[in-house]
Amino acid sequence: MKLSTRNRLPGTITEVVKDDVAAKVTLQVGDNHVVALITRESCDELGLEAGMRATALVKATDVMVLTDEGLA
Numbered sequence: 001m002k003l004s005t006r007n008r009l010p011g012t013i014t015e016v017v018k019d020d021v022a023a024k025v026t027l028q029v030g031d032n033h034v035v036a037l038i039t040r041e042s043c044d045e046l047g048l049e050a051g052m053r054a055t056a057l058v059k060a061t062d063v064m065v066l067t068d069e070g071l072a
Contacts (some may be wrong), residue, residue, distance in 0.1 A: 003060050007058035009034055023048070052053055 011029035023043035024035045034056045048054065 005057045005059045009056040012051050013052045013054050015050055
């Protein structure tokens with residue numbers, strides 16, 4: 001499969017938390033964690049579960065996080 005996405009973060013799934021509509025999937029990527037919120041349907045179709053190897057693909061124009069401590 002070919003993709004244009006260049007931001008690929010391979011890792012291991014450490015946690016999958018499902019509710020009726022969505023699933024929170026946490027991947028250990030090196031020393032960091034990546035958390036993705038996906039549909040429950042996609043999670044079930046992919047058979048995602050802790051311990052599986054997976055790759056997070058990031059395709060976004062902006063990803064920002066700011067706290068009050070970050071303001072000078």
